[in-house]
Each structure stands twice: as structure tokens, then as C-alpha cells.
Amino acid sequence: MxxxxxxxxxxxxxxxxxxxxxxxxxxxxxxxxxxxxxxxxxxxxxxxxxxxxxxxxxxxxxxxxxxxxxxxxxxxxxxxxxxxxxxxxxxxxxxxxxxxxxxxxxxxxxxxxxxxxxxxxxxxxxxxxxxxxxxxxxxxxxxxxxNDLRLALKEAQLQRLLGHISPHFTFNTLNNIRALILKDPELAREQITRFASMLRYPFAAGEEALVPLQEEMAVVRDYLSLVALQLGQRLRYREQVDPLALPLPVPRFCVLLLVENAIKHGLGPSSSGGELCVDAATQGGALRIDVRNSGRLATADGSGTGLDNLRQRLQLSFGTRAGLRLDEQDGCVLAQVWIGSVA
Incomplete structure (x- = not known):
């Protein structure tokens, strides 16, 4: 002035x-x-x-x-x-x-x-x-x-929602490692390293709500390595990620939540297991992530606390330019996240 x-x-x-x-x-x-x-x-x-x-x-x-x-x-x-x-x-x-x-x-x-x-x-x-x-x-x-108050409230909401997700993953991972220690201590030490990486993940980059897709995919692989100890041959995993998509920002635990949901409600309960596919593609700067698994929807409308949580975080971070859709197609469940104009 x-x-x-x-x-x-x-x-x-x-x-x-x-x-x-x-x-x-x-x-x-x-x-x-x-x-x-x-x-x-x-x-x-x-x-x-x-x-x-x-x-x-x-x-x-x-x-x-x-x-x-x-x-x-x-x-x-x-x-x-x-x-x-x-x-x-x-x-x-x-x-x-x-x-x-x-x-x-x-x-x-x-x-x-x-x-x-x-x-x-x-x-x-x-x-x-x-x-x-x-x-x-x-x-x-x-x-x-x-505007500063609105941004502070938005960040507080994001951190609150993020805090609701992290313990769920932690408890699942601890249970898997506990079962592994009695069977193969050497492999248990390797998985503890992966678990340590997962523990660091929520606090990396100053607890930012958004992370590059590359970081998200790394923790997804750590998680699947731990889950494979329980499912064995019943888990068949495939991924196809566009290199241009790797630096793009996504909500922390975005892909991991969908992968965990697919295993919990799709592959895990099945005696024969099934295939889990993660695809990420870009188009005009927009990002689409598909997580497909064998099985059927756990609920009629595809709702749930974790998925509703993710929808809120997508809206808080990207507004109407992002969303989450869950469909059942040809005996498979498709969870699709889009950020940008791709839908």
C-alpha cells in the first residue's frame, strides 16, 4: 500500500x-x-x-x-x-x-x-x-x-482422507509378513524391506496428497510382492504403463487402493484366483488408469468407503476434471480413474 x-x-x-x-x-x-x-x-x-x-x-x-x-x-x-x-x-x-x-x-x-x-x-x-x-x-x-483459508481447508480434508487409508494398508501388510516369518525368514527380511518402503511412502515428499504415477506404481509392486506370498499362483499380474504417464501427478494410494480392492473382493475370495491388469495411458496431457481383475462387483453400485474416499480426493485435487468409475464387463471388474479430459 x-x-x-x-x-x-x-x-x-x-x-x-x-x-x-x-x-x-x-x-x-x-x-x-x-x-x-x-x-x-x-x-x-x-x-x-x-x-x-x-x-x-x-x-x-x-x-x-x-x-x-x-x-x-x-x-x-x-x-x-x-x-x-x-x-x-x-x-x-x-x-x-x-x-x-x-x-x-x-x-x-x-x-x-x-x-x-x-x-x-x-x-x-x-x-x-x-x-x-x-x-x-x-x-x-x-x-x-x-482463498488461503479455502486452500488450508482443502489440504486438511485431503490429509484427513489420506489418513483413513494408510492404516488399512499397513495392517494388511503386517499380517502377510507375520505369516511369512515362520516359513522363510530370508524371504521375510526381503519383504520387510518392501514393507519399510511402503511405510516411508505416506511420508515422502512432505506428505503431499499428489505423487508422480511412477512412485505410486513402485509401491503397488511392493504391495503385490507381499500379497503374492499369500495368493501364490492364484495371482497373475500384468501391467502396461505409458512412459509419458510416469511423471504425471495422481492422488497418493490411488492405484494401490484399486489394486487392493481388486484382490480383496475379486481375486482373494476365488479359489482359482485370476488375472490383475494395470494399464495407464495418456492422451493430450490427460491420464487414464485402468485396473481390471477377474470376478464380479462386490456391491451393486460399486460404492464403498475406500472408493468414496478416493472419489473425494480426486474431486478435491482436480475438481470436475477427474473421476472414478467402476464397471463389470465380460466377467471382469474394471476400475477406471481419469484425470483430465479422458473418460
């Missing part, structure tokens, strides 16, 4: 100086240089008085005056400021009049209150402009503050 204030203040009062100088009455007995100096002195006084008006308006803004009351304050303050500058100038000029004939002639040619008629409209215009700019500045600051 201070920089903008002075960027307008200096040119504005310079313009007032020029207008006041060329609009002055003809005074042949007073040299032009002295007349210009007098107008310049009044302009400087006007600028200093405007600083007092600024202090007054800023002090009164906290009281929340209405528009009509502000108009009354503006008019009274402008008139008083004009009279104050005029009286101070006239008193100063009267003290200096004895120093030279030119100053005496200037004192005689410019009686008291003669400058207030030009200063008062200038202060009114200055006040209206200052209050308008000040109001717009406050509105912009309020809008920025509201």
Missing part, C-alpha cells in the same frame, strides 16, 4: 501544482518565479495535509462507518484541511512579507482563504480516490485471505 500510495501521491500533487499555477489570477506586480514558488509551497502543504487525511481515514475505518457517514466525514475533513493549509500559508507569508517587495506584493495579492477554494475540491477528489483504492485493497486482501 505504501509504494502504491506514493506512486499516486507525487504525480497527483504535481498535477495540482500545474493546474493551480496556470489557473492563478494575473498578478503583474509579482514575479512569475515567486508566484510559482508560492503555488509549489501550497502544493507541498496540500501533500502534507493529505497524509493527515490518510491517517484519519485509516483510523476511522476500524469503526465501520456507513457510506453516508463517510461522505460527511470526507467533506468536513477536506474543507478543514483546505482551510488549515491556507491559514498556515497566509501566516507564513505575513511573516516573510517584510523581506522583499515581491513577497509583500504577493501577500497583498493573495488574501486569507483565497487558496482554500482550490484546495477543498482537490482534497475531496483525493479523498474519494484514496478511499476507493483503499476499499478495493481491503476487498482484495479479504479475498486472498478467504
Amino acid at each position: 505504501t509504494l502504491k500510495f506514493w506512486l499516486l501521491q507525487v504525480p497527483g500533487w504535481s498535477l495540482f501544482l500545474l493546474i493551480a499555477y496556470f489557473a492563478r489570477p494575473s498578478e503583474a506586480s509579482v514575479p512569475d518565479a515567486l508566484q510559482f514558488a508560492a503555488v509549489a509551497a501550497v502544493s507541498v502543504g496540500g501533500m502534507l495535509a493529505s497524509l493527515g487525511l490518510r491517517w484519519l481515514y485509516r483510523a476511522l475505518q476500524a469503526d465501520g462507518y456507513g457510506e453516508l457517514r463517510w461522505l460527511g466525514v470526507l467533506l468536513v475533513a477536506s474543507v478543514l484541511a483546505a482551510l488549515g493549509v491556507d491559514l498556515i500559508f497566509h501566516a507564513t507569508l505575513s511573516l516573510l512579507a517584510g523581506l522583499s517587495p515581491g513577497l509583500a506584493a504577493l501577500y497583498d495579492a493573495q488574501p486569507m482563504i483565497s487558496r482554500a477554494a482550490l484546495l477543498a475540491p482537490a482534497f475531496v477528489a483525493w479523498s474519494l480516490l484514496y478511499l476507493a483504492i483503499s476499499r478495493q485493497t481491503r476487498l482484495a486482501e479479504a479475498a486472498r485471505h478467504q
